[in-house]
Amino acid sequence: MDGPDRLLTATKRRELVDAVLGRFFSLARTRAAALGPDYVELWEALEANTVGGKRFRPRLVFSAYTALGGCDDEAAANVGAAFELLHTALIVHDDVIDRDFVRRGSPNISGTYRDRAVRRGASGADAEHQGISAAVIAGDLALFNAYRLIDRSGVADDVRSALLDLLDEAMFASAAGELIDVDLAGAPEVPKVDDILWMERLKTAVYSFEGPLQAGAVLAGAAPTVVAALGEFGREMGIAYQIVDDVLGVFGAEEETGKTTIGDLREGKRTVLIAYADSTPQWGAVAHLFGDPELCEEDAGRLRGALIDGGAREFAEGLARYYANRALARLAEPHIPTALRAELHPIADAVLSRVR
């Protein structure tokens, strides 16, 4: 498929997914109206936290589905929307766990409701708590309805059951990863590289890569070997993506990533970069600056310098390339249809292009 056609297809797929989510939220708002305007507002906040994303997971569902011969775009859009809603649920609750009130520069649900409570006269801690409470409720609604979107997608019984198994696996893994993340963040010592990779795979890669790709394949009626290979590809790719994401969180161009490159350093976020750096002498000299919420740009520069000089950046980028190449190797296996290979290769390329 050449450039403009691909773009056209991507736009059309996105519109289909947005339409599914639009109908879902419209129905929910109508139902909520019977229970009062405040409940409608909560649904609106949840919708605002769902729209506007890159629809990354639905795109993976579509990629696997169409490359494997699927042609019921409506069904694929439903399944994609379910993974998108699962994503919303998980980040809304992740923000509760991280006590974050902002995501990508805008107030998230906790932030929206905290600010609302402040306007109504609540004090700082109480307002934060009201914000977090609303986010717990909103995340529950998104989580429950992720299941519901697949359940009501109208696909055949055995397919529905297999799709729900995948959604279940994704949720099960993500909860395990989130628990490990809480544990690692609270541990006195810096975790090992392997522990971080394991956590990131469970917390994010399964529901963002493995699940959507396998769901697309299952929906297309693909052979079990193909579904399994897509799981492997998704796992390697997802880990590569996470490592790149952590590298860009410190070294990325803010206009590209939409995130500051000082946030992770101020927060003391323990990534593969830091796990590696922890064993280097360069890091030892500046480690006391790491995690300082008031960290200035100059000291952030010293931390970045230590990550470069100690080889942490190079190591992380090499590791990301390693996982992306392993992912590509899975695509080269003989039972992978050519169309699927052509569809997924650019995804690996895109990840690789984000590291030097």
Place this chain on the structure above:
Amino acid sequence: MDGPDRLLTATKRRELVDAVLGRFFSLARTRAAALGPDYVELWEALEANTVGGKRFRPRLVFSAYTALGGCDDEAAANVGAAFELLHTALIVHDDVIDRDFVRRGSPNISGTYRDRAVRRGASGADAEHQGISAAVIAGDLALFNAYRLIDRSGVADDVRSALLDLLDEAMFASAAGELIDVDLAGAPEVPKVDDILWMERLKTAVYSFEGPLQAGAVLAGAAPTVVAALGEFGREMGIAYQIVDDVLGVFGAEEETGKTTIGDLREGKRTVLIAYADSTPQWGAVAHLFGDPELCEEDAGRLRGALIDGGAREFAEGLARYYANRALARLAEPHIPTALRAELHPIADAVLSRVR
């Protein structure tokens, strides 16, 4: 059905529900073991917070189901277990929202993980936050799997779909009620009686009474008029139950309720009692004591005295009787089968017997 037979039936039903939940948790622990011992521990904590309850909701499912001629006890046990797991999810997250670390005298999930973090050297606020984080994750798992238990119960397609609609309604209403509860708790003025009844109906009565009763009826293939009447009965009954619960929270015998009668007064819990009392002169003289976390027994006695003297207790008990009688009136309607009437009458009687 006479006394001993009824007891035997109740025990058998309970064992069936416990068996479903036992198998569910056993499978989850086995799956979790592949992801590490900490994850198994979280599942164990979730199981500990699920077992030992009164299995109130499963009992209602069975009551409606068997009285309406259903005889697949295994299917009813699955549906009952789903409502029980939904209940676990909602109370685990409710405890997050209420910042409670104890339920019925034992540490809940937040409490268990807070204490664990303290043993590992975390400070007070950080330990509390680790506890709350674990509870957010555990509640998500319970919520997701409530859906799953019905989905995998093996019932016919149209029945499954109708049951999932009921679970959806229950979740949808409970989230709305929880949101109103957060709002009412944060509002400067004491809410009106109607607002509290509305909140309690949404937050608890729908998923605890209406949902389980209607699910039992749907599973038994009952006529829509019967399903609707059970919804009405459940609604009136659920509201009556909540009012009684609030009265007993202040005036109950602790050995019976398992709750202290000072907790609600210390917490400043806004119930129908307080909403009524707020307009009485007796309350005005002592209202400053209400919500004092250090409230002593003597002052608690003064608050109770004002609730009695101002007529709040009598009003609340009368209101509970009113709703219970309305519920009974629904049972008297001609399209309600005799067996169903016989099965549900004792439930209303039990609620009525708890008020003077």
